[in-house]
Amino acid sequence: xxxxxxxxxxxxxxxxxxxGSDNAxxxxxxxxxxxxxADDKADRLDVKVINSALKELRYASKIFAxxxxxxxxxxxxxxxxxxxxxxxxxxxAFGKAIVEHGFMVITGGGExxxxxxxxxxxxxxxxxxxxxxxxxxxxxxxxAGDRKLINFKYFFTRKLCFIKESDAIVLFPGGFGTHDEGxxxxxxxQTGKSQPKPLVFVxxxxxxxxxxxxxxxxxxxxxxxxxxxEDLSLFKVCDDVEEACKEITQFYSNYHSCRYxxxxxxxxxxxxxxxxxxxxxxxxxxxxxxxxxxxxxxxPLPEEENEPELKDLHRIVFPFNRTNFGRLRSxxxxxxxx
Numbered sequence: 520x521x522x523x524x525x526x527x528x529x530x531x532x533x534x535x536x537x538x539g540s541d542n543a544x545x546x547x548x549x550x551x552x553x554x555x556x557a558d559d560k561a562d563r564l565d566v567k568v569i570n571s572a573l574k575e576l577r578y579a580s581k582i583f584a585x586x587x588x589x590x591x592x593x594x595x596x597x598x599x600x601x602x603x604x605x606x607x608x609x610x611x612a613f614g615k616a617i618v619e620h621g622f623m624v625i626t627g628g629g630e631x632x633x634x635x636x637x638x639x640x641x642x643x644x645x646x647x648x649x650x651x652x653x654x655x656x657x658x659x660x661x662x663a664g665d666r667k668l669i670n671f672k673y674f675f676t677r678k679l680c681f682i683k684e685s686d687a688i689v690l691f692p693g694g695f696g697t698h699d700e701g702x703x704x705x706x707x708x709q710t711g712k713s714q715p716k717p718l719v720f721v722x723x724x725x726x727x728x729x730x731x732x733x734x735x736x737x738x739x740x741x742x743x744x745x746x747x748x749e750d751l752s753l754f755k756v757c758d759d760v761e762e763a764c765k766e767i768t769q770f771y772s773n774y775h776s777c778r779y780x781x782x783x784x785x786x787x788x789x790x791x792x793x794x795x796x797x798x799x800x801x802x803x804x805x806x807x808x809x810x811x812x813x814x815x816x817x818x819p820l821p822e823e824e825n826e827p828e829l830k831d832l833h834r835i836v837f838p839f840n841r842t843n844f845g846r847l848r849s850x851x852x853x854x855x856x857x
Contacts, residue, residue, distance in 0.1 A: 526554060549573075568673075575676040579669050583646070583684050588828075591646070592617050592767060593625040593681045595700045596632025596691030605723035607635045610691050612760045613721065614639025620768050625685055627677075628668055632691045634659030646684075648677050682707060687717040687767040692728040708753050709746075711844050715777065715851055717767045722758035729756045749845030752852075773855045775832055780822045782809070784839035784847075787832040788854060792816035796857045800835070804850050812838035 524530075530550050534543050556566055594614070600607050614624050614636040624640035626633035628647025637645040638661050647662035649670045662668045671677035681688075682704060690701045701720070707713035720729035733756045740746045755766050775787040800814040808814070817834040835854070839847065 524551060526551065571672055572676050575669075575671055575673065576679070579648075579671075579676070579680045579684075582667060582669055583680075586623065589623055590621065590686040590771065591623045591625050591684060592687045592689055593685035594632065594636040594689050594691070595627070595681075595693060595697045596636075597693035597697060598627070598629040598631040598633060599694070600631040600635070600692070602635070605726070606632065606692050609721060609723055609760060610635035611639040613689065613763060614641075616760055616764050617767065618644045620764055622686070622767070625681065626662075627696075628658045628662050630657070630659045632693065634661055637661040648680055650674060650677055678703060682713055685716065687719070687770070689719045689721055689763060689767075690729070691721050692723070692726075705750075705753055708848075709750055709844055711841055715844070715848055717770045718754040719763045719766050720754060720756045721760070721763050722756070724758050726758055730758075732756075747845060749843060749849070752845040752848045769855055770851070773857075774851050776829070778823075779839075780820050780836075782838055783836050784841075785817075785820060785823070786835040786851070786854065787829055788835060789832065792833050792835055793857075796854065797835075799853060799857060800837075800850065803853065804846065807840050807843045807846050807850070809838040809840050 527547070530547050531543070533550070534540060534546055540546050556569065594610065596606070596610060600610075610632045616639075617624065618640045623644045623646065624636055625646040625648060626636050628649035633647075637647065637659060642661055642665055645662055645665070645667065647658055647665070647668040649658050649668060651670055651672055657663075658668055669680070671680075678700065681700065688701075688704050690697055701718075704713070704718055708715065708718065720732070722729045736746070737751075741748060741751070755763075757763055757766070773788050773790055775789055777784060777786045779785070797814050797816060804814070805811075814835055814837045817836045819830050819832075819834065820836075823829065
């Protein structure tokens with residue numbers, strides 16, 4: 520916030536009257552932005568959208584906050600899938616299996632695949648991000664009435680929470696919405712706007728729904744040079760629940776998380792970084808380092824002091840080019856298997 524803002528002392532006083540905040544600077548920015556809407560004489564509809572979006576995101580953050588330390592998987596799929604279908608049974612089995620691996624499940628809160636995944640996961644291990652629609656989207660009985668059911672007015676705030684709060688994404692067969700969510704997740708990871716995470720497309724046993732989609736991606740997008748071959752590393756297609764769970768759990772077998780510190784990418788990992796691993800990374804992934812930079816082992820950087828809960832993790836630091844995110848995903852796979 521600009522120091523010359525005449526409202527700043529009043530804003531600071533207001534925040535202090537509410538008990539202060541570790542994020543006071545950001546709260547000040549939010550209040551100043553709201554005041555600027557008045558200065559701008561913004562259209563009432565614009566103000567209503569901004570107000571509703573902020574309220575939805577604030578409330579969702581409050582609900583997820585107690586569970587920040589627990590990994591979660593977002594499950595997408597059709598609301599129209601019937602309980603007798605193989606896809607439905609596959610989703611139930613996946614929900615049950617991934618919870619046994621220590622994950623919670625997030626779905627859109629509706630019936631079909633969403634209800635199936637939550638039926639397998641159980642109410643205590645489930646979140647529902649419901650969208651208010653005139654059809655199809657009543658909350659399923661597994662999550663209805665639970666505090667972890669969040670109702671959204673806007674698709675864009677709901678979709679942000681799906682991505683932001685999840686550590687992996689699994690898609691079962693579905694309609695336009697499922698494809699929209701899958702392609703958005705791919706786009707965010709391809710462009711580095713989302714943390715790297717497993718993205719798994721699960722067919723019915725011996726099914727070809729996502730296999731057909733995969734052929735389209737290869738035949739039309741890859742062959743026409745609309746995507747790069749490395750982008751295929753961002754997702755996996757399978758028809759087996761155990762294989763889907765393995766893709767997720769192996770991703771976090773050593774890798775923990777990542778962040779940028781100035782011009783460097785910092786990978787946090789669970790186990791000490793060996794010289795052999797560094798040699799492998801420098802030999803195989805030098806192409807994604809800027810200016811001939813190299814991979815090195817490190818402890819927590821000074822800029823990470825605001826994340827004391829991660830201080831015991833080891834670090835791999837390198838000057839990532841912030842372009843080849845499919846290659847970054849392949850690098851993480853090497854880190855996990857080395």
